Amino acid sequence: MTGSPAEVKLVSNAMANITRRKIMAMLVEKSRTREEIAGSVGPSMLDYHLQMLQQAGLVQAKDDSLYLSDFGKNFMETKSEKPAEIKRDLSGTKPLEVVEIRQLLPCIADSTKFRTIARLEPALAGALRLLEPLFPRARYSDKLGALLIQKGNKLITIYSGGNVTMTMVGGQSDACETLEEIRNTINEAISRGITPVPREKVKVDHAEIYEYLPKTNCQACAEQSCYAFAIKLVGRETALDRCTPLLESRYATNLEHIRSLLEYL
Ligand code: SF4
Incomplete structure (x- = not known):
């Protein structure tokens, strides 16, 4: 995953439930059939739990087998990593x-x-x-x-x-x-061997934000058009969550990019 707020939310919702955490722990060891999982965590709402894990990109299904996606494996590895020690300079850092x-x-x-x-x-x-x-x-x-x-x-x-x-x-x-x-x-x-000095960030303008909006001019945000919404967003006269179409899964990457761009206003 990329760490976008939308994806982090999907993953944290998926992992917020004890049954789904148990399923993930089972799949870390090896792939399992649906019956094996049902035998361990019970059949109640199993379809729903599996769907949540699949939507978050953590689990994949093939035929009757369920297994961790590469992202799921990566996520479970990351969970077992210890917090990184904070460094004050780049000395001792090895080339990548x-x-x-x-x-x-x-x-x-x-x-x-x-x-x-x-x-x-x-x-x-x-x-x-x-x-x-x-x-x-x-x-x-x-x-x-x-x-x-x-x-x-x-x-x-x-x-x-x-x-x-x-x-x-x-x-x-x-x-x-x-x-x-x-x-x-x-x-x-x-x-x-030196620690980089902070430099000025490249600013974002409304045209750049507009590129990632749905461009349907549906007016759900109460603006006349997506372009008008982009201008107001950059001017901090409206909020991103007023564009409700952006919450649809097909715009997940666009939302991720806009949220990232807004950091540079
Ligand atoms: S709600 Fe979103 S898609 Fe609709 S006009 Fe506003 S910015 Fe455009």
């Missing part, structure tokens, strides 16, 4: 290598683009938060223990444990190029 690009799934918003899970090693752990100034649009999230980088249409999330997720990737070579570029930027800072 891209060791794996694990998964390419179609994006919800644009089926011609993909979501990718990759891995950078060694894990940056407590040094990660120091890297925020290296990128014109990046922010460190304490909640996620991750650095979120906005690069064109892509949202790249680097976790302190080394896992990386990317949205709106054009394909395998695009994923490789993007990761290499990020790795080189970080390695350059590491080789200089």
Whole structure:
């Protein structure tokens, strides 16, 4: 997952229930049939629980078997990671290598683009938060223990444990190029051995926000058009949640991008 608020909410809702946590724990060991799961957690509302886990992208089904998706495995690994120790400078940080690009799934918003899970090693752990100034649009999230980088249409999330997720990737070579570029930027800072100085963030304008709105001009937000809504949003005269169509699953990636862009107003 990318760590967007919409996805975090789906995952935290899925994991907020003890039965679903039990199912996840069972699937960490190996894939299971529906009957095996029902035998352990009981048949009551099993379809609903499985649906919640699948919607959050944690579990997948094939024939009669249920198993953890790559994201689900990644999530369960992350849960067992210890909190990263906070570092004050980059000394002792080793250069990064891209060791794996694990998964390419179609994006919800644009089926011609993909979501990718990759891995950078060694894990940056407590040094990660120091890297925020290296990128014109990046922010460190304490909640996620991750650095979120906005690069064109892509949202790249680097976790302190080394896992990386990317949205709106054009394909395998695009994923490789993007990761290499990020790795080189970080390695350059590491080789200089200095802690990056905070720099001014690139500001966001309404045209950029407009690109991610549904563009239906439905007026559910009480504005005349999506463009008018974008102008008011940038001027802080309205709130993002007034655009209710954005809450539909097909706009999940758009919502994620707008929320990320709003950080740079
Ligand atoms: S509710 Fe959303 S989609 Fe509808 S006009 Fe407003 S901004 Fe556009």
